[in-house]
Amino acid sequence: MASSMSMCFSSKALARSNTQNPRRSASKKHFRNPKPNPKFKKHIGTYRPPPEPVVLSGGEATTYTRLPPKDDFEYSAPSLEVKLSEARPATFKEEADELLDEEEEEDELTDENVVRDNLGGNYNKFGICEVDDDSEDEYSDEEELEEEDYDEDDETLGFMDNTNARISSNDEGVDLSEFQNGDYVADDGDDIFEGGVIKEKGLPAVMRCFDRAKIYVKAGDGGNGVVAFRREKYVPLGGPSGGDGGRGGNVYIEVDGSMNSLLPFRNSVHFRAGRGSHGQGRMQSGAKGEDVVVKVAPGTVIREAGKDEVVLELLYPGQRALLLPGGRGGRGNASFKSGTNKVPRIAENGEEGLEKWFELELKLVADVGIVGVPNAGKSTLLSVISAAKPTVANYPFTTLLPNLGVVSFDYDSTMVVADLPGLLEGAHRGFGLGHEFLRHSERCSALVHVVDGSSPQPDLEFDAVRLELELFSPELAEKPFVVAYNKMDLPEANEKWPSFKEKLQSRGITPFAMSAVKREGTHEVICAAFELLCQTKEAKEENEDGRDMVNLNHVAQAVEKQRSAPISDFEVFHDSSTNIWHVVGSGLQRFSQMTNWRYIDSERRFQHVLEACGVYKSLMKLGVKEGDTVIVGEMEMVWHDSDDKSGASRMKRRSTDSAKWAEWK
Numbered sequence: 119m120a121s122s123m124s125m126c127f128s129s130k131a132l133a134r135s136n137t138q139n140p141r142r143s144a145s146k147k148h149f150r151n152p153k154p155n156p157k158f159k160k161h162i163g164t165y166r167p168p169p170e171p172v173v174l175s176g177g178e179a180t181t182y183t184r185l186p187p188k189d190d191f192e193y194s195a196p197s198l199e200v201k202l203s204e205a206r207p208a209t210f211k212e213e214a215d216e217l218l219d220e221e222e223e224e225d226e227l228t229d230e231n232v233v234r235d236n237l238g239g240n241y242n243k244f245g246i247c248e249v250d251d252d253s254e255d256e257y258s259d260e261e262e263l264e265e266e267d268y269d270e271d272d273e274t275l276g277f278m279d280n281t282n283a284r285i286s287s288n289d290e291g292v293d294l295s296e297f298q299n300g301d302y303v304a305d306d307g308d309d310i311f312e313g314g315v316i317k318e319k320g321l322p323a324v325m326r327c328f329d330r331a332k333i334y335v336k337a338g339d340g341g342n343g344v345v346a347f348r349r350e351k352y353v354p355l356g357g358p359s360g361g362d363g364g365r366g367g368n369v370y371i372e373v374d375g376s377m378n379s380l381l382p383f384r385n386s387v388h389f390r391a392g393r394g395s396h397g398q399g400r401m402q403s404g405a406k407g408e409d410v411v412v413k414v415a416p417g418t419v420i421r422e423a424g425k426d427e428v429v430l431e432l433l434y435p436g437q438r439a440l441l442l443p444g445g446r447g448g449r450g451n452a453s454f455k456s457g458t459n460k461v462p463r464i465a466e467n468g469e470e471g472l473e474k475w476f477e478l479e480l481k482l483v484a485d486v487g488i489v490g491v492p493n494a495g496k497s498t499l500l501s502v503i504s505a506a507k508p509t510v511a512n513y514p515f516t517t518l519l520p521n522l523g524v525v526s527f528d529y530d531s532t533m534v535v536a537d538l539p540g541l542l543e544g545a546h547r548g549f550g551l552g553h554e555f556l557r558h559s560e561r562c563s564a565l566v567h568v569v570d571g572s573s574p575q576p577d578l579e580f581d582a583v584r585l586e587l588e589l590f591s592p593e594l595a596e597k598p599f600v601v602a603y604n605k606m607d608l609p610e611a612n613e614k615w616p617s618f619k620e621k622l623q624s625r626g627i628t629p630f631a632m633s634a635v636k637r638e639g640t641h642e643v644i645c646a647a648f649e650l651l652c653q654t655k656e657a658k659e660e661n662e663d664g665r666d667m668v669n670l671n672h673v674a675q676a677v678e679k680q681r682s683a684p685i686s687d688f689e690v691f692h693d694s695s696t697n698i699w700h701v702v703g704s705g706l707q708r709f710s711q712m713t714n715w716r717y718i719d720s721e722r723r724f725q726h727v728l729e730a731c732g733v734y735k736s737l738m739k740l741g742v743k744e745g746d747t748v749i750v751g752e753m754e755m756v757w758h759d760s761d762d763k764s765g766a767s768r769m770k771r772r773s774t775d776s777a778k779w780a781e782w783k
């Protein structure tokens with residue numbers, strides 16, 4: 119089988135994107151030369167005897183996994199819940215980081231350290247680190263990668279290079295039974311132990327940022343209009359010539375087919391479009407503000423921060439949506455010229471561009487997803503069927519981020535296959551990586567279940583993964599799937615194959631046997647997956663036909679609609695505790711914001727508009743009194759009872775610097 123191209127994001131390559139961050143390099147120094155601290159050195163250098171094997175008493179959730187792997191560890195609890203913190207290989211730097219934390223929290227050392235040390239208590243492999251002046255050399259090969267991944271914000275270390283895995287030691291065995299009831303709480307902060315509840319370190323930054331991001335976008339403000347008059351020789355009374363301000367830049371969101379993750383948003387979070395230029399004399403309008411385009415990976419789902427409702431779903435490269443439109447430019451005095459006012463001394467401010475936080479979530483667009491327990495051989499299968507080069511190693515959670523590969527059958531038929539991080543029983547309660555990356559299989563048309571034939575009970579392993587899929591999403595569990603029984607080259611797997619096959623066949627499932635390492639049987643598996651894919655292709659094509667019909671600009675349209683709300687739509691509230699009247703309405707708000715108080719005519723116009731749209735009437739009806747404060751939009755005004763029938767001077771602005779400036783003018 120020929121495999122043409124591959125889209126595999128190596129975690130190293132992804133991590134390297136942070137090298138240009140100057141703040142990061144500042145933290146690098148901090149790491150290169152940890153201050154010699156007698157306590158620190160003493161703590162690390164002390165060899166601790168291996169822990170007693172942990173025997174779990176009772177407990178509901180046990181797992182079928184062979185963690186830790188036999189090859190790597192001398193002994194292990196036969197059935198043991200495994201947390202990411204345990205399974206993740208530690209490196210020197212992580213240990214150093216933890217110890218530096220401990221140093222800071224010297225006073226609370228006792229309980230916390232005991233717990234933290236004991237989290238790694240199932241392994242009989244030790245990384246004993248000596249921190250001294252030469253320590254820099256000790257990790258120099260890895261430092262670049264690791265330092266890039268050091269997350270300054272939450273002081274957690276990012277992705278660790280698995281090839282340099284070392285497991286930190288602990289000293290005493292601990293009864294983990296108290297942690298069996300789901301008391302672990304994943305959190306971004308450091309581990310803390312409070313009243314019997316363990317808070318565990320959350321996902322490393324790279325894993326968190328792989329498929330999730332929060333961005334701030336701001337549309338450009340409109341440029342201000344200007345008051346100007348034509349002054350030329352032989353042209354007396356040249357008339358108003360103030361130009362309008364330019365429109366603010368728009369914020370677009372676009373799918374970039376070359377992106378595979380949302381990691382670039384780890385470095386850049388703020389996207390601000392340019393503001394429009396101000397108008398100028400001689401009727402010169404300001405230039406439009408610069409647009410900003412936020413590039414996202416195919417399959418990105420966009421929500422407003424803090425809301426569940428999906429605002430946009432961008433699936434196909436090249437799709438582009440207008441997220442926030444720029445603010446309108448303010449009108450210059452030339453635009454206010456009329457038959458009754460030939461010398462207008464008024465111009466508007468530009469409209470402010472809207473600003474919002476959005477949450478991005480990536481669901482990879484793949485045809486087939488490979489799922490299974492850790493160490494089952496998922497990455498090996500992907501590396502065999504495609505040109506992708508995922509890391510393959512004999513320990514669980516080798517794959518921490520999804521890998522994509524393209525499988526080519528011939529010119530026309532290709533499919534994208536995603537290798538997902540391993541699933542553990544209890545993933546729905548946060549064990550292992552939890553359901554963290556399962557969302558990436560939601561867009562797959564078919565699944566390949568890789569079952570480790572060398573595990574003690576392959577059929578239970580398969581059932582547990584099915585259950586986890588169901589708990590994550592029933593639709594996911596309903597997707598067509600192929601079962602690939604792996605590691606047939608091993609005698610123990612070979613032995614269990616007949617019974618496994620029989621059990622599954624009795625349930626109407628026909629499993630495939632393969633040896634991914636020897637490339638035997640993999641072709642059949644992938645052809646079966648392709649067949650399932652073809653069966654769902656028709657429906658998919660229908661969706662693709664309709665993709666151009668989807669209105670992607672509805673967010674901007676909603677904003678525009680809100681902006682064009684009539685000025686007469688307002689409500690009046692009275693705060694009796696402060697005796698302040700609030701006149702609220704989006705049209706009025708915008709009008710108040712665009713009023714440029716520097717110009718004398720602006721105030722007069724403002725009063726006229728309030729009168730015309732019925733604000734005065736409403737206030738009088740509700741009983742406003744002389745001297746009461748009335749807030750209209752952003753403007754604070756004082757109410758004056760007036761005999762003037764036109765009502766033109768009922769409200770005066772509270773004296774501000776800009777008012778003085780206007781008076782001075």
Ligand SMILES: Nc1nc2c(ncn2[C@@H]2O[C@H](COP(=O)(O)OP(=O)(O)OP(=O)(O)O)[C@@H](O)[C@H]2O)c(=O)[nH]1
Pocket residue numbers: 490491492493494495496497498499509510511512513514515516517518538539540541604605606607608632633634635636
């Ligand atoms: N004997 C044998 N070993 C295999 C076979 N397939 C995979 N392995 C080994 O199993 C180990 C795990 O393989 P991976 O491909 O990394 O497993 P994985 O499912 O991707 O594991 P995670 O990424 O940790 O979830 C490696 O040491 C592989 O060499 C096989 O067919 N036969």
Ligand SMILES: [Mg+2]
Pocket residue numbers: 496497498508509510516517537
């Ligand atoms: Mg893997």
